[in-house]
Amino acid sequence: MRISRFLLATLKENPADAEVISHQLMLRAGMIRRLAAGLYTWLPLGLRVLRKVENIVRDEMNKSGAQEILMPAVQPAELWQQSGRWDQYGPELLRFKDRHDREFCYGPTHEEIITNLIRNEIRSYKQLPVNLYQIQTKFRDEIRPRFGIMRGREFLMKDSYSFHLEQSSLDETYELMYETYTKIFNRLGLKFRAVLADNGNIGGSRSHEFHVLAESGEDAIAYSTTGDYAANVEVAGDVKVGDPSPDGKSVLDIARGIEVGHIFQLGDKYAKAMGASVLDEAGKSTTLIMGCYGIGVSRLVAATIEQNHDKNGIIWPEAIAPFSVALLPMNMHKSQRLRDAAEDLYNKLQAAGIDVLFDDRKERPGVMFANAELMGIPHRIVIGDRGLDKSEVEYKGRLDEKSQNIPIDKIIEFIVG
Numbered sequence: 001m002r003i004s005r006f007l008l009a010t011l012k013e014n015p016a017d018a019e020v021i022s023h024q025l026m027l028r029a030g031m032i033r034r035l036a037a038g039l040y041t042w043l044p045l046g047l048r049v050l051r052k053v054e055n056i057v058r059d060e061m062n063k064s065g066a067q068e069i070l071m072p073a074v075q076p077a078e079l080w081q082q083s084g085r086w087d088q089y090g091p092e093l094l095r096f097k098d099r100h101d102r103e104f105c106y107g108p109t110h111e112e113i114i115t116n117l118i119r120n121e122i123r124s125y126k127q128l129p130v131n132l133y134q135i136q137t138k139f140r141d142e143i144r145p146r147f148g149i150m151r152g153r154e155f156l157m158k159d160s161y162s163f164h165l166e167q168s169s170l171d172e173t174y175e176l177m178y179e180t181y182t183k184i185f186n187r188l189g190l191k192f193r194a195v196l197a198d199n200g201n202i203g204g205s206r207s208h209e210f211h212v213l214a215e216s217g218e219d220a221i222a223y224s225t226t227g228d229y230a231a232n233v234e235v236a237g238d239v240k241v242g243d244p245s246p247d248g249k250s251v252l253d254i255a256r257g258i259e260v261g262h263i264f265q266l267g268d269k270y271a272k273a274m275g276a277s278v279l280d281e282a283g284k285s286t287t288l289i290m291g292c293y294g295i296g297v298s299r300l301v302a303a304t305i306e307q308n309h310d311k312n313g314i315i316w317p318e319a320i321a322p323f324s325v326a327l328l329p330m331n332m333h334k335s336q337r338l339r340d341a342a343e344d345l346y347n348k349l350q351a352a353g354i355d356v357l358f359d360d361r362k363e364r365p366g367v368m369f370a371n372a373e374l375m376g377i378p379h380r381i382v383i384g385d386r387g388l389d390k391s392e393v394e395y396k397g398r399l400d401e402k403s404q405n406i407p408i409d410k411i412i413e414f415i416v417g
């Protein structure tokens with residue numbers, strides 16, 4: 001991508017209304033723009049990251065054997081009345097009527113819709129277990145949307161739902177989702193912790209949340225300093241630092257976390273209320289049991305920035321960087337030889353399948369460096385007339401203290417590693 005053709009939307013000043021660093025940097029780097037409270041447009045730079053996160057989530061979900069579907073965002077009230085949640089769910093549920101005066105809501109989650117699908121499509125125990133997921137826009141009319149897309153009203157979620165005849169099968173899929181989430185968050189390079197959690201609005205019996213550890217996190221997590229015990233303080237109760245850990249090993253410490261994933265065992269709550277059953281091996285009608293598994297895909301983008309930034313900007317992990325390489329020619333407009341060499345390297349980087357941002361503006365070097373750092377691009381290649389005399393470019397990794405000279409014909413190999 002040439003910067004001259006790119007919707008670059010970097011800001012020099014720190015936006016006054018952004019409280020946390022990820023929100024500040026997403027605005028400053030030109031990743032998002034606010035439309036109204038909790039509603040954001042993803043600009044090209046931001047969307048590149050969001051799509052990469054989404055694809056890692058999709059890849060690991062597919063590897064787990066789950067199948068992707070896409071359900072409507074708009075849901076009929078009737079199904080929510082069947083589950084009993086139409087009256088239970090508070091003002092977070094955005095309700096409205098269509099032209100025929102029928103009631104609908106914009107989905108904050110999809111238990112009712114999937115249970116309706118399954119009760120219509122699955123007839124026999126032989127079709128079980130099944131795990132279906134989607135990556136889709138949710139709406140929750142949050143009382144306090146804040147921190148940019150971290151707590152938006154509209155946000156992107158991966159939600160999956162599994163159906164089973166037996167508890168042992170649900171346990172297996174729950175475990176598999178736990179492992180899949182661990183793989184996803186590892187691929188994103190996050191420091192995270194799985195904790196025992198409350199089932200909240202969704203209901204059911206057993207649940208774990210996955211938290212990215214960060215000072216700006218809205219949740220408090222109590223964890224054993226040496227054992228495995230970790231719980232959201234919501235379920236851990238009235239605990240403080242130094243209390244004995246419930247697992248009998250060591251004492252508790254408390255850290256702050258950003259909830260990026262949540263897995264639940266729902267039992268028969270929805271299947272019973274909505275009549276989702278199949279014939280078991282003996283031909284007897286049996287109510288299904290269910291698990292559900294969410295990941296805050298858009299929230300993950302902000303959570304990653306909370307853990308990966310410095311005074312100059314974002315530091316993207318390679319796996320989700322909007323561009324892998326920033327190619328910065330120094331005063332290209334003054335030298336045809338330099339322009340030719342830069343264009344040539346740009347083409348070669350692209351041919352090698354590398355996402356490269358080519359700064360072809362007539363800009364001062366300082367501005368180019370600052371923009372590339374703010375946007376968090378992992379690799380920087382500076383190409384100048386002096387280096388060209390020796391057939392070299394100057395390379396610097398986003399976290400490197402110093403740059404180094406690399407022969408121009410070795411630079412791609414060097415970056416790809």
Ligand code: ATP
Binds near residue numbers: 150156157260298299
């Ligand atoms: P929270 O406690 O943060 O309000 P939740 O427990 O209500 O979240 P879940 O129903 O568990 O959320 O939804 C699954 C995931 O969706 C969450 O783990 C979180 O990562 C993400 N998520 C939930 N609400 C929002 C929001 N308002 N903005 C962005 N992501 C969200």
Ligand code: MG
Binds near residue numbers: 200
């Ligand atoms: Mg949750």
